[in-house]
Amino acid sequence: MSDEYAKTLNYLNSLYSYERDATRQSPPEFHLDSITELLAKIGNPHKSYKVIHIAGTKGKGSTAIFLSNILRKAGFKVGTYMSPHIIDVRERICINCEQVSESDLTRAVNIIKDVIGPRPKEFATFFEILTAAAFWLFGDLGVDFAVVEAGLGGKYDATNVVESDIAIITKIGLDHTERLGNTKVKIATDKSHIIKRNSIVISASQEDDVIAVVRDFSKRADAQLFVFGSDFNARIIGSSLGGTRFRLRYN
Numbered sequence: 001m002s003d004e005y006a007k008t009l010n011y012l013n014s015l016y017s018y019e020r021d022a023t024r025q026s027p028p029e030f031h032l033d034s035i036t037e038l039l040a041k042i043g044n045p046h047k048s049y050k051v052i053h054i055a056g057t058k059g060k061g062s063t064a065i066f067l068s069n070i071l072r073k074a075g076f077k078v079g080t081y082m083s084p085h086i087i088d089v090r091e092r093i094c095i096n097c098e099q100v101s102e103s104d105l106t107r108a109v110n111i112i113k114d115v116i117g118p119r120p121k122e123f124a125t126f127f128e129i130l131t132a133a134a135f136w137l138f139g140d141l142g143v144d145f146a147v148v149e150a151g152l153g154g155k156y157d158a159t160n161v162v163e164s165d166i167a168i169i170t171k172i173g174l175d176h177t178e179r180l181g182n183t184k185v186k187i188a189t190d191k192s193h194i195i196k197r198n199s200i201v202i203s204a205s206q207e208d209d210v211i212a213v214v215r216d217f218s219k220r221a222d223a224q225l226f227v228f229g230s231d232f233n234a235r236i237i238g239s240s241l242g243g244t245r246f247r248l249r250y251n
Contacts (some may be wrong), residue, residue: 002194005102008109012089017126018152019027030156030179034124039161041082041115045139046108046146049079051162053182055150055191056170056204064149065097072096079138079146081131081159093134095141107131108133108140127151155193167223169203170211184210192217205229 051065054060061082072156072229085091090099115141116123124132131151138146148164150157153176153202172188180187188210195201195217203214205228218225226232231251238245 002004002102002106004106008102008106009089009110011113012126012129015126016122017123017127026228029161030153032156032158033130035128035158035161038112038124038128039072039135041187042111042132042136043139046135046162048139049143050133050145052074052145052166052168053145053150053159053162053164053194053196054148054168054170055154055157055171056168056193057175059099059170059185059204060149063168064147068094068097068147071147078140080136081138082149083127083135083147083151085133089130093137095137095143100137104137106139107138109228109241111136125158128158135162150191150194152176153187153193154191157194160194163196164194165201166200166202169201169214170204171193171204172206185213189217195221195223197223199223201225203227 037052044236051095053082054063055080056063064080064082068078071078080097081092082094083092088099090102090105093100093105109129112129114197135146141249146162148159148162150159168186169191172184172191174184174187180190184207185201188206191216195214199221199225201218203211203225205211205216211227214227217223228234232249233251234248236244
């Protein structure tokens, strides 16, 4: 590990992290003001590539990895943003399914730090800084697609500044109820805010009251909705170390 990367990690770890700190200190109010300002000051890089935005309770990370590999195999340059990481924070930011280098992440974080300037650390959280750094790197490295996993919920998640071309809602369950609500309908409502106008929406099979929320958001956004089990189906026909083959059928 280089000295510069060690400094980057020390800086990131000095910031408030909901994943790490929520049980020991009050989390800041969720909003999109800080991330919106940060991205505007670095040229709104998230508007320079197509975005697939993923929210849900189960399967977000797996979906992001599957899609990223499919797009990479199709010849596209793909950025992937996921959370949390297990060992190294760079696991969260990948280019063509390989985590970014220490020097690239250091470069991106330093640009964000310069933009923040003398503001207090409370101005932006760990996740907001890392999201801005990822979006800047995707633009700087010239990706065609960014596959972006929402961190917590959808409505006020820092990733929700994107104007996604495709929104994916994976299976909705009860999680983070202290923030998102204590029913699946409330959680679905928060996560469905990733649906953008005139986009495509793909949803896992959901309970009736949950899919009703997704349908309502899609209708109000003039978005085209496809629901697994009713609009399309898939069946695995072969699986090996080399990959998985499946048959996709539209109803």
